[in-house]
Amino acid sequence: MENEKNRRRTGTKYEKIAGEFLEKQGYRILEYNFRCRYAEIDIVAKDGEYLVFCEVKFRKTGGLSAALEAVSVPKQMRLSGAAVYYLMKNGCTEIPCRFDVIGIAGNKISLRKNAFEYCGDFGIV
Known part of the structure; x- marks a missing residue:
């Protein structure tokens, strides 16, 4: 239980850092931590005409490439x-x-x- 609290706190911290970074890039943050039965989307934002669903990945070790590559296909589907x-x-x-x-x-x-x-089959093409 304590580990889950620490992970959630760490996640929230880095999601806020990511949100501030996106705002500096011209994005407009619409929502943090959108939850539904499929998954949680860390950040929903607008970038020009695009609605952007952002996944935030933090890594203590392994560098940026490890963080950027950390979204598995099952996670992409969710x-x-x-x-x-x-x-x-x-x-x-x-x-x-x-x-x-x-x-x-x-x-x-x-x-x-x-x-x-x-990716996935959720009733739309």
């Missing part, structure tokens, strides 16, 4: 499901969207835009 749910719930299915990953390692931060494509 995030895709959560994104579809978000789009349907908010009536914004016609807005172009993408999945970005923010890697944080130590005091370094990196953004990978369009890190992966929508």
Whole structure:
């Protein structure tokens, strides 16, 4: 239980750092920690015309590339499901969207835009 609290606290800390980084890049943060039965999306933001679903990955070891590569295919599928749910719930299915990953390692931060494509079969094509 204590480990879960510490992980959640660490996650929140780095999600806020990532959000501030995105704002400096011109993104507008819409929501943190959108949860549904599929997954939790760390950050939902707007970048120009795009609705962006951001996954934040922090690594103590392994560097930025390890953080950026840490989103497995099963996780991508869960995030895709959560994104579809978000789009349907908010009536914004016609807005172009993408999945970005923010890697944080130590005091370094990196953004990978369009890190992966929508994957899964959630009733839309």
